[in-house]
Amino acid sequence: MRHAPTLILLTLALNPSSGYGQDTGAVTPASARGELVDRVVAVVGDSVVMHTQVQEELLRMQAQGMAVPARNSPERAEWERNALNDLVSQLLLLQAAAGDSLVTVEEGRIETTLAQTWDQQVETFGTEARLREALESEGRTLLQYRAQLRDEIRRSLLIQRYLQLRVGEARTLPVEESDIRAFFERERERLGERPATLTFRQVFVMPSPSDEAMEEAASEAERIRALLDEGEDFADLARRYSADPGSQQLGGDLGWFRLGSGLVKEFEDAAFSLRPGVVSPVVRTMYGAHLIKVERVRGAERKIHHILIAAAVTPEDAVQARTRAEEILGQVRAGAPISNFTEAQRQMDLPDSVSIERTRLDQYPTAFAAALQSASPGEIIGPVAFPTQQGDAQVVIQVLDVRSAGEYTYEDVRDLIQTNLRNERTQERILADLRARTYVEIRL
Numbered sequence: 001m002r003h004a005p006t007l008i009l010l011t012l013a014l015n016p017s018s019g020y021g022q023d024t025g026a027v028t029p030a031s032a033r034g035e036l037v038d039r040v041v042a043v044v045g046d047s048v049v050m051h052t053q054v055q056e057e058l059l060r061m062q063a064q065g066m067a068v069p070a071r072n073s074p075e076r077a078e079w080e081r082n083a084l085n086d087l088v089s090q091l092l093l094l095q096a097a098a099g100d101s102l103v104t105v106e107e108g109r110i111e112t113t114l115a116q117t118w119d120q121q122v123e124t125f126g127t128e129a130r131l132r133e134a135l136e137s138e139g140r141t142l143l144q145y146r147a148q149l150r151d152e153i154r155r156s157l158l159i160q161r162y163l164q165l166r167v168g169e170a171r172t173l174p175v176e177e178s179d180i181r182a183f184f185e186r187e188r189e190r191l192g193e194r195p196a197t198l199t200f201r202q203v204f205v206m207p208s209p210s211d212e213a214m215e216e217a218a219s220e221a222e223r224i225r226a227l228l229d230e231g232e233d234f235a236d237l238a239r240r241y242s243a244d245p246g247s248q249q250l251g252g253d254l255g256w257f258r259l260g261s262g263l264v265k266e267f268e269d270a271a272f273s274l275r276p277g278v279v280s281p282v283v284r285t286m287y288g289a290h291l292i293k294v295e296r297v298r299g300a301e302r303k304i305h306h307i308l309i310a311a312a313v314t315p316e317d318a319v320q321a322r323t324r325a326e327e328i329l330g331q332v333r334a335g336a337p338i339s340n341f342t343e344a345q346r347q348m349d350l351p352d353s354v355s356i357e358r359t360r361l362d363q364y365p366t367a368f369a370a371a372l373q374s375a376s377p378g379e380i381i382g383p384v385a386f387p388t389q390q391g392d393a394q395v396v397i398q399v400l401d402v403r404s405a406g407e408y409t410y411e412d413v414r415d416l417i418q419t420n421l422r423n424e425r426t427q428e429r430i431l432a433d434l435r436a437r438t439y440v441e442i443r444l
Contacts (some may be wrong), residue, residue: 041084041444044091049084054444057083084444092434094155097162102298105157108250113153116417118146167426169299175421183417184410194408195357198372199401202354203328203341204386205394206286207321209311214284217311221282221289224307228279234305243288243310245389252305253292259300267292271304273396287311287390313391325383325394338398353400368395375399 015211042049058079061068062068069075097103125131128142135145209217224237230318235251242248257263259272280292288311296303339352361369371384375397382396 039443041442042088043441043443044088045095045096045438045440047091049091051444053087054080054083057087064370077415081444084442088440088442089158089431090155092431092438092440093159093162093439096434097158100162100165103158103162103165105154105161105172106250106255107251110150110154110157114146114150115155117149117153163427163430166430167423170430173422173429174424175418175427179421180414180417181410183421184413189406191408191413194403194406194412195359196405197355197357197403198375198399199353199402199403200372201338201342201352201374201398201400203325203332203338203381203382203396205208205321205325205328205396206388207313207317207391208286209288209313209317209390213311213314214289217289217309218282218284221291221307221309224309225279225282225291228291234279234291234307238305238307240306241309243389244306244308247306252307253295254304254306256301256303258302265439267306271302271400310390318391321392321394322383325396329380329382329396332396332398335383338396343394371397372399375402377402 038050041051041054058068061083069079070093122128122131126133131145132142135142186252220241224241227237228234235253238250238252239248242252244252247254257268257271257380259268263271264285264287266283267290270280270290271294274280274292274294276294277295278294280290283290284291287308289309291307293305294302295305332338332341342352356364356372361372364372365385365387367385371381375381377399379399380397381399383394384397386393386395387393
């Protein structure tokens with residue numbers, strides 16, 4: 001029978017390239033669906049679930065590789081009930097999300113996800129023309145299918161956001177060690193092979209702008225703040241002047257943050273001292289000069305916007321960074337703990353150590369990947385240039401472990417299983433509460 005959602009989360013976390021558990025919206029020809037007489041099989045609040053939706057859900061699961069029983073087989077009814085239960089849960093969550101004014105999804109994220117999903121679909125069929133042919137066999141057009149995908153993605157992201165908020169607010173549920181071990185033993189064969197990995201610590205030495213460059217950035221930020229005082233719109237000014245590529249076209253929108261969630265200290269201190277709608281004085285960080293605005297507050301979270309005026313880094317600044325990195329390299333090779341030099345990591349919210357798959361090294365900058373390609377445990381490497389928005393950082397690397405491919409051990413996945421089991425139980429409690437407060441009638 002189907003495995004629990006936890007396994008889907010676990011498999012995706014261990015093997016992000018896998019398509020397992022993903023809702024790709026794959027097209028299924030009408031001939032495969034067969035002729036069905038539609039009927040209502042569940043009522044959820046003011047919504048209904050149709051029998052054809054249950055059949056579509058089973059076809060989706062079958063396309064993902066699950067051994068769905070054939071029609072009219074004895075096991076089919078149980079699979080239909082489980083699929084229906086999943087659809088009811090989705091409706092309960094969507095209705096709850098729709099009724100929560102704090103649950104929003106940015107259009108930019110929907111469009112980005114849609115573009116990725118569309119590319120996956122075209123790749124599955126080989127060409128967009130073949131995808132069009134498959135859709136036309138069902139009486140649908142590319143435009144209709146794209147609209148369907150966008151709607152499915154919006155619903156999925158709304159559910160994710162709602163659960164993130166509710167799970168974050170919920171009391172942490174205990175998970176027994178025996179439960180973690182039992183899950184591992186039950187599902188270990190489905191985990192696949194652990195990839196070959198490298199684990200290392202690193203010191204980033206960022207090229208620091210001069211005092212003169214910082215003053216120029218702060219002066220420009222003061223000029224923009226004066227425009228705000230004259231009544232200009234913050235989002236418009238962010239689109240015109242901000243040097244942050246991740247938020248510029250979003251009007252400076254960085255998203256929602258809690259204290260301790262990775263913001264640079266000076267930025268975080270300023271942002272969490274602001275009242276909603278108030279623009280900060282000029283705030284200086286390692287990146288330059290910022291104007292910060294808290295758009296909304298909900299509990300411990302802040303929705304933060306900013307305008308960044310980057311402080312220019314000169315070739316002389318880059319030389320100084322290289323010299324400092326070489327000094328650190330010598331001290332680490334002489335026995336100094338590498339953790340003595342990781343202030344930049346803390347400011348950038350980088351982890352104390354990093355594990356990456358050898359097969360994914362080509363996703364990193366060329367010089368960085370080449371330095372790690374043949375690394376050995378205990379080796380100290382560097383300085384290695386690593387391109388950043390501020391120019392090339394210089395990185396000193398201490399290799400902690402090199403592991404070949406093999407089976408996952410309990411220790412490899414214990415913490416991940418514990419987190420997933422805890423989240424699953426919390427979500428089950430959230431759903432149970434929603435069911436208790438919503439009219440649900442099952443007719444299957």
